[in-house]
Amino acid sequence: MRALAERFREILGDDGVITDPVRLRTYECDGLTVHRATPGIVVLPGTAEQIAEIVRECNAARTPYIARGSGTGLSGGALPRADGVLIVTSRMRRIIEIDVANQRAVVEPGVTNLAISQAARPHGYYYAPDPSSQQICSIGGNVAENSGGAHCLKYGFTVNHVLACEIVTPDGEITWLGGGDPGYDLLGAFIGSEGTLGIATKVVVRLTRTPEAVLTLLAAFDGIERGGRAVSAIIGAGIVPAAIEMMDALAIEAAEAAVGCGYPEGAGAVLIVELDGPEAEVRHQFERVETICAEAGAFELRVARDDAERAAVWTGRKSAFAAVGRISPAYIVQDGVVPRTALPEVLAAIDALSADYGIRVANVFHAGDGNLHPLVLFDDAVPGEGTRAEEVSGRILDLCVEHGGSITGEHGVGVDKSRYMTKMFGDDDLDTMQLLRCAFDPMNLCNPGKVFPTPRLCGEAPGVRRGVHPLVASGEAELF
Amino acid sequence: MDPKLIDDCVHCGFCLPTCPTYVLWGEEMDSPRGRIHLMRQHVEGTPVTPEMAGHFDACLGCMACVTACPSGVRYDRLIEETRAVVEREHRRPLAERAFRALVFATFPRPRLLRALRGPLRLYQASGLAPLVRRALPGPLAAMEALAPELTARVRLPRLVRARGPRRAVVGLLTGCVQGEFFPQVNSATARVLALEGCDVVIPRGQSCCGALSLHAGRPEQARRLARRVIRTFERAGVDTIVVNAAGCGSAMKDYADVLADDPAWSARAAALSAKVRDLAEFLAELGPAAPRHPLEITVAYHDACHLAHAQGVRAQPRALLSAIPGLTVVEVPDSAICCGSAGTYNLFQPGAARDLGDRKAANVLATGADLLVSANPGCTVQITSALARRGREIAVAHTAQLLDASLRARPARALLRGGRP
Known part of the structure; x- marks a missing residue:
C-alpha cells in the first residue's frame, strides 16, 4: 500500500x-x-x-x-x-458543456444531479431523473446505480437520459460508450453496473424541455388502502402523471417533525400527484385526477398554486428518509418493487410483519411504479432490536419477490442485497451475469464483492455450482 | 461532544453541497458529515490529532449545514463543544498560539479597538500600506488587508426618543467592530428605530457580546462576557434588545444555552435571549409606521450566515428592502454559501477565507447591482476586501442605512458615494 x-x-x-x-x-x-x-x-x-x-x-x-x-x-x-x-470523484465537478441545440450536457462525474438542472434551467431545460438526494448525489453515482426518483414514472431512469459516457475501463484505458453506435448496447450494460465495469469520467446527459405547465396535487386519505385505490384508478384511466408518491402516517409524522411540511392533519396517507406537459392537457387531466381522488375517498385536496407551494409539498416527501431520524434512533431504508396491483396486499402484509416483530415500519413509495421504500425503525441501544429490524427488512424483500416484484427498484444491490440475489436469480442467471462482468474486468479488481452473492473469480468455476457452466460445456462459450 | 447529538446524524450527505469547505476542496473530512464522523472517532477514543484539529479549525461555523439537515442535527452545538475540546486538548504551534492570543485580547474589547482607531487612520492616510503589507508575516498581513477604511467617530446618546407616538422601548447593542469601525450603521439603526416610534436606549459601557469567543472554543471568556451584557441590559429596562450585527444577535440568542449550567444565571440568560431580535426581524414584527420615500437603486442582498442560517432571518430584510419604493432587490447566486468572514475565520484561515471571498465577490458582481446590502460587519469587511483584490468596488451598506435613507428622503447616491459604507 x-x-x-x-x-x-x-x-x-x-x-x-x-x-x-x-x-x-x-x-x-x-x-x-x-x-x-x-x-x-x-x-x-x-x-x-x-x-x-x-x-x-x-x-x-x-x-x-x-x-x-x-x-x-x-x-x-x-x-x-x-x-x-x-x-x-468529488473534485471532478465541471459542467463542460450545455449544448442546447442538441439538448444535451456534458459533465464530469462528480457534478451533482441538481447542478445539471440548475445549469440548464436558464435555457428552458432540466435533467429529468430526480433522486431524493439530488442536491448532493453525483451523476457518476447515478450512472453506476441507474438511479431513479419520483419523476421516473413518466420519464424513466438514468438509463433513459444518458446518451454516452467516457469511461476508464478496468484495463486502465479511456474509451467512450454509447453515442448511438451500432452493435451491442454496452452503455446500457454499463449503466446500473454499480461500479463493477469501470469508472465513468464524463457523462453526456439528455436535457428535457421544462414543461409548459406543472400541477401538483396533495390528496389526504384516512389510510393507505384508499390512497392505493386512487393510484390504480388514475393509471387505469390512461393518465401518466409525472409522479405519484404516497406516504403513510408514520412517514408523514417524521416529515412533519423535520421540515414542518404542513400536510393535512389526521391523514393516514397522503398522495402527491404531479402532472406536467402542455397546459391544456395538464388542466384537463388534472380535473380528472381530482375527481378520481375524491371518489376514492380523499378527505382533503390541496393544489399547489406556484413553485413555492409545490416545493413545500415536495419538501416533506424528499426529506422523508433522513427525517425519520427525528422519530427513531436508527432505521433501515428498504427498497423493493411490487406490481402496482399487488400494492394493497403487500402493504397489509408489511403491517402484519411490523405487528409480529414489534418493529415500526414507515412507508414512503413511488406508488405509480410500485417502488416501495419501507423505513424499518429501531433503537440500536435496545439489544436484539437491530437484528429484528434486519429480519423484518429481509422479509419485506421476500414479500416483493413472492408477489412477482424485485429486491431493488433504484438503490441497487451493492453489498447490502447481494445475498438476496439468489432469491430472484438461479445459478445460470448469475453465471451469465458474471461472464459479462469478466469480459470487462477479467482481474476482478473493479469494485469486487458487490452485486453478486459469492465472490467468484473470472475463469474459476463458480463457488456454488460444481462443474462447468452449461454454455461452456456445450462449447458455445469459453472462459477467458 | 455529546454522543447523543452525534448519533442524530444519519450520514445522508444533504449537508455537503452547502458546506463552504466541501465546495472548495471536495473532501469528506472537510464536510459537516465528515467532521461529525471525526467527532465520533474522538468520542470513541481517538485523541485529537493535528490533522483532526485542522479539519475542525477549517469549519467556518456558518451553520448552512444546520439549515440543510433533514435530521435536525445540532451541528451548531456540536462544533461549539468540539472547538472547546480542541482548545483544551490540542497544543498549537507557538506562532499560532501567539496570534490567537492577540486576536482574542483585542477584538472583544471595544475600548482597545477604539484606541487602535487613531493609529489605524494615520496609517491609512500615510501611504505606507503597500510597503507594510509586504513586510508583515502571513496572519498579520491578513489582518491588515481586512482593516476597513475608517470614518469619523460617532458618539450616540444614551436615549433616542421616539418620533411620534411611542410604540416600543428597545435597547440597542452597539457591538465592538460595528461600533468602532461602522459607527454610521449604529446611528442609522437608532434613527430608523426612532422614526418607527421606538424609544431607543443605548447603554454606555457595553462589553463585547462574546460571539467571537463562543464561536472559537473559549466558553469561559464567552460566559464572562455574556454575564456582563445581561447585567447591562437588565439595568436598561427594555422590552426588546435590537441587534444589528448578525454574529452578535446569534450569540445573544444562545445565552440561554451558554449559561444553562450556571444556576445563578440560567434564568436571567434565558430571559435575555428571549428579548433579542435582529433589527430586520424586529422591524418586520413591529410593522411599518413611518412613510417611505423612494430610492431609485438596485441592491443585492447578502445573507449573513449568522442571520440566515443561525437565526433563520431571510425573508424579513428582503421584505423591508422591497417595500422601499423604487428599490429593486436582486439575489446573489449561491447566496447560502459563506463569504469566508465567519468571525475570526478570515484571520486564522486566510487561504480558505480568501477563496470563499473571491467566489462571493464574483457572485456579487454577477448581479450587476448598484449596492450590496450586508447586515454583518464581518461580511462587509470581507466582501469589500475581496472586491478590492479584483480591482472592483461596489458600495456596501447595512439594511439600516437603506431604511434610514428612505425614511429621511435622502437620495440613493448618498449611499453610493465613495464606494464605501
Whole structure:
C-alpha cells in the first residue's frame, strides 16, 4: 500500500492522496452506515487520465479499487476495502458543456444531479431523473446505480437520459460508450453496473424541455388502502402523471417533525400527484385526477398554486428518509418493487410483519411504479432490536419477490442485497451475469464483492455450482 | 461532544453541497458529515490529532449545514463543544498560539479597538500600506488587508426618543467592530428605530457580546462576557434588545444555552435571549409606521450566515428592502454559501477565507447591482476586501442605512458615494 500511495502522490500531488488513518476513516461508509470498512488509500483525482493511471497502478499491484461520488448510496455500492483504493470523484465537478441545440450536457462525474438542472434551467431545460438526494448525489453515482426518483414514472431512469459516457475501463484505458453506435448496447450494460465495469469520467446527459405547465396535487386519505385505490384508478384511466408518491402516517409524522411540511392533519396517507406537459392537457387531466381522488375517498385536496407551494409539498416527501431520524434512533431504508396491483396486499402484509416483530415500519413509495421504500425503525441501544429490524427488512424483500416484484427498484444491490440475489436469480442467471462482468474486468479488481452473492473469480468455476457452466460445456462459450 | 447529538446524524450527505469547505476542496473530512464522523472517532477514543484539529479549525461555523439537515442535527452545538475540546486538548504551534492570543485580547474589547482607531487612520492616510503589507508575516498581513477604511467617530446618546407616538422601548447593542469601525450603521439603526416610534436606549459601557469567543472554543471568556451584557441590559429596562450585527444577535440568542449550567444565571440568560431580535426581524414584527420615500437603486442582498442560517432571518430584510419604493432587490447566486468572514475565520484561515471571498465577490458582481446590502460587519469587511483584490468596488451598506435613507428622503447616491459604507 505504501508504495502505491507514493506512486499516487507522483500522479496527483500530496493534496490528492489520503493515507492518514483518522482521515481515511471518514470514508468508511456511504449513505448506508451498517457496512463499514476503512479504505487503504483514498485518492481525489481531477482528470480521466489520472483515473486511468491510478487504475493501471492498481492492476499492476493487484489491488482492488472502488469508485465513489458523493457517498450517498443506500446499498453500500461504494463500500471501501481495507486492502483497496477508494477513487473519489468529488473534485471532478465541471459542467463542460450545455449544448442546447442538441439538448444535451456534458459533465464530469462528480457534478451533482441538481447542478445539471440548475445549469440548464436558464435555457428552458432540466435533467429529468430526480433522486431524493439530488442536491448532493453525483451523476457518476447515478450512472453506476441507474438511479431513479419520483419523476421516473413518466420519464424513466438514468438509463433513459444518458446518451454516452467516457469511461476508464478496468484495463486502465479511456474509451467512450454509447453515442448511438451500432452493435451491442454496452452503455446500457454499463449503466446500473454499480461500479463493477469501470469508472465513468464524463457523462453526456439528455436535457428535457421544462414543461409548459406543472400541477401538483396533495390528496389526504384516512389510510393507505384508499390512497392505493386512487393510484390504480388514475393509471387505469390512461393518465401518466409525472409522479405519484404516497406516504403513510408514520412517514408523514417524521416529515412533519423535520421540515414542518404542513400536510393535512389526521391523514393516514397522503398522495402527491404531479402532472406536467402542455397546459391544456395538464388542466384537463388534472380535473380528472381530482375527481378520481375524491371518489376514492380523499378527505382533503390541496393544489399547489406556484413553485413555492409545490416545493413545500415536495419538501416533506424528499426529506422523508433522513427525517425519520427525528422519530427513531436508527432505521433501515428498504427498497423493493411490487406490481402496482399487488400494492394493497403487500402493504397489509408489511403491517402484519411490523405487528409480529414489534418493529415500526414507515412507508414512503413511488406508488405509480410500485417502488416501495419501507423505513424499518429501531433503537440500536435496545439489544436484539437491530437484528429484528434486519429480519423484518429481509422479509419485506421476500414479500416483493413472492408477489412477482424485485429486491431493488433504484438503490441497487451493492453489498447490502447481494445475498438476496439468489432469491430472484438461479445459478445460470448469475453465471451469465458474471461472464459479462469478466469480459470487462477479467482481474476482478473493479469494485469486487458487490452485486453478486459469492465472490467468484473470472475463469474459476463458480463457488456454488460444481462443474462447468452449461454454455461452456456445450462449447458455445469459453472462459477467458 | 455529546454522543447523543452525534448519533442524530444519519450520514445522508444533504449537508455537503452547502458546506463552504466541501465546495472548495471536495473532501469528506472537510464536510459537516465528515467532521461529525471525526467527532465520533474522538468520542470513541481517538485523541485529537493535528490533522483532526485542522479539519475542525477549517469549519467556518456558518451553520448552512444546520439549515440543510433533514435530521435536525445540532451541528451548531456540536462544533461549539468540539472547538472547546480542541482548545483544551490540542497544543498549537507557538506562532499560532501567539496570534490567537492577540486576536482574542483585542477584538472583544471595544475600548482597545477604539484606541487602535487613531493609529489605524494615520496609517491609512500615510501611504505606507503597500510597503507594510509586504513586510508583515502571513496572519498579520491578513489582518491588515481586512482593516476597513475608517470614518469619523460617532458618539450616540444614551436615549433616542421616539418620533411620534411611542410604540416600543428597545435597547440597542452597539457591538465592538460595528461600533468602532461602522459607527454610521449604529446611528442609522437608532434613527430608523426612532422614526418607527421606538424609544431607543443605548447603554454606555457595553462589553463585547462574546460571539467571537463562543464561536472559537473559549466558553469561559464567552460566559464572562455574556454575564456582563445581561447585567447591562437588565439595568436598561427594555422590552426588546435590537441587534444589528448578525454574529452578535446569534450569540445573544444562545445565552440561554451558554449559561444553562450556571444556576445563578440560567434564568436571567434565558430571559435575555428571549428579548433579542435582529433589527430586520424586529422591524418586520413591529410593522411599518413611518412613510417611505423612494430610492431609485438596485441592491443585492447578502445573507449573513449568522442571520440566515443561525437565526433563520431571510425573508424579513428582503421584505423591508422591497417595500422601499423604487428599490429593486436582486439575489446573489449561491447566496447560502459563506463569504469566508465567519468571525475570526478570515484571520486564522486566510487561504480558505480568501477563496470563499473571491467566489462571493464574483457572485456579487454577477448581479450587476448598484449596492450590496450586508447586515454583518464581518461580511462587509470581507466582501469589500475581496472586491478590492479584483480591482472592483461596489458600495456596501447595512439594511439600516437603506431604511434610514428612505425614511429621511435622502437620495440613493448618498449611499453610493465613495464606494464605501
